[in-house]
Amino acid sequence: MKNLTRNKSRILHPREVMRNLSIEKNEYRRTKKEEEIIKKYLNDYKSLHDYNKTNSKFSDYFNLCKRILTDTISDELLCRRFFQDPNSLTDFEIINSTNENPSAKSIFGTFWPKRAHTMIGLMRLENLQFCVEEIIKNNVQGDLIETGVWRGGATIFMRIILKKYEILDKIVHVADSFEGFPQPNPEMFPEDSGVILHNIQELKVGLNEVKNNFKMYGVLDSQVQFIKGFLENTMKTAPIEKLSLLRLDSDMFSSTLTVLENLYDKLSSGGYLIVDDYFLPGCKKATDDFRLQNNISEPLQQLDYYSVFWKKTS
Numbered sequence: 449m450k451n452l453t454r455n456k457s458r459i460l461h462p463r464e465v466m467r468n469l470s471i472e473k474n475e476y477r478r479t480k481k482e483e484e485i486i487k488k489y490l491n492d493y494k495s496l497h498d499y500n501k502t503n504s505k506f507s508d509y510f511n512l513c514k515r516i517l518t519d520t521i522s523d524e525l526l527c528r529r530f531f532q533d534p535n536s537l538t539d540f541e542i543i544n545s546t547n548e549n550p551s552a553k554s555i556f557g558t559f560w561p562k563r564a565h566t567m568i569g570l571m572r573l574e575n576l577q578f579c580v581e582e583i584i585k586n587n588v589q590g591d592l593i594e595t596g597v598w599r600g601g602a603t604i605f606m607r608i609i610l611k612k613y614e615i616l617d618k619i620v621h622v623a624d625s626f627e628g629f630p631q632p633n634p635e636m637f638p639e640d641s642g643v644i645l646h647n648i649q650e651l652k653v654g655l656n657e658v659k660n661n662f663k664m665y666g667v668l669d670s671q672v673q674f675i676k677g678f679l680e681n682t683m684k685t686a687p688i689e690k691l692s693l694l695r696l697d698s699d700m701f702s703s704t705l706t707v708l709e710n711l712y713d714k715l716s717s718g719g720y721l722i723v724d725d726y727f728l729p730g731c732k733k734a735t736d737d738f739r740l741q742n743n744i745s746e747p748l749q750q751l752d753y754y755s756v757f758w759k760k761t762s
């Protein structure tokens with residue numbers, strides 16, 4: 449992706465364009481180029497949203513879930529009723545609850561939300577829905593996993609989709625330290641030198657809190673398996689035989705490479721690999737190195753500024 453000129457004296461990286469979505473309009477005036485980038489991403493979002501709306505058997509219900517998971521519904525009472533009993537909402541209420549347009553920053557997940565159960569935003573949830581529904585449609589064998597789950601929202605959504613389609617032979621694996629990021633190990637992984645994510649309190653979410661979130665959505669059951677510990681320690685022996693979806697969201701070089709090295713072979717042909725943090729240099733390098741060393745030629749599909757995914761075909 450090309451750099452962009454903010455004005456003659458200042459080069460603005462696309463990441464900044466996205467970050468600036470979080471700034472109130474009156475504090476920051478976007479250039480025409482920045483507006484164009486945002487417009488393109490918004491169009492991509494709309495296309496994917498429309499695709500899912502047209503093709504999903506449960507599109508209204510999944511829309512409601514995506515909006516609740518991202519905390520983008522202003523009707524607090526409706527959300528409370530959903531958590532008490534999702535079946536108590538009428539079709540009319542479900543459809544109307546998602547009429548309000550979400551903000552661009554909620555679509556792209558450009559910030560760490562205070563209350564939402566996921567930080568990945570609506571665009572990446574649309575991609576997740578697309579991948580899981582394709583897997584179901586094409587009967588791709590294997591479980592689903594996210595490595596790096598924070599409050600659990602993306603994995604909760606995976607379980608919601610399986611449940612709605614009454615899929616009984618797939619498990620959602622929820623892998624995290626449940627105590628935040630590890631200290632980088634620059635001797636083994638120089639690519640992670642200087643990463644300070646382990647210091648960030650907001651990124652530490654305990655196992656009980658995540659389990660409780662699953663419970664709130666009515667999906668804490670035997671088709672959910674928690675794998676607690678640093679991925680560098682847990683992935684080698686994780687009780688996983690086959691996967692249809694592998695979603696990586698642990699940001700760093702070390703964990704990205706570890707997960708790919710231990711789980712990619714278990715991904716079935718027809719399954720999907722999503723790299724949430726491809727925009728981060730360490731994560732990108734781990735992914736690119738792994739693809740090169742393993743002659744992976746399936747094209748990388750750019751999802752939004754942050755993420756890529758590909759369908760395994762071999």
Ligand SMILES: C[S@@+](CC[C@H](N)C(=O)[O-])C[C@H]1O[C@@H](n2cnc3c(N)ncnc32)[C@H](O)[C@@H]1O
Pocket residue numbers: 565566567568594595596597598599600601602603623624625626627628629630651652653677678679680697698699700703
């Ligand atoms: C960006 S958040 C994940 C966001 C999440 N996917 C969502 O839906 O909001 C990163 C998560 O990865 C976990 N994490 C990062 N590095 C890890 C590692 N090496 N081992 C285990 N967990 C890790 C952190 O604890 C944190 O919960």
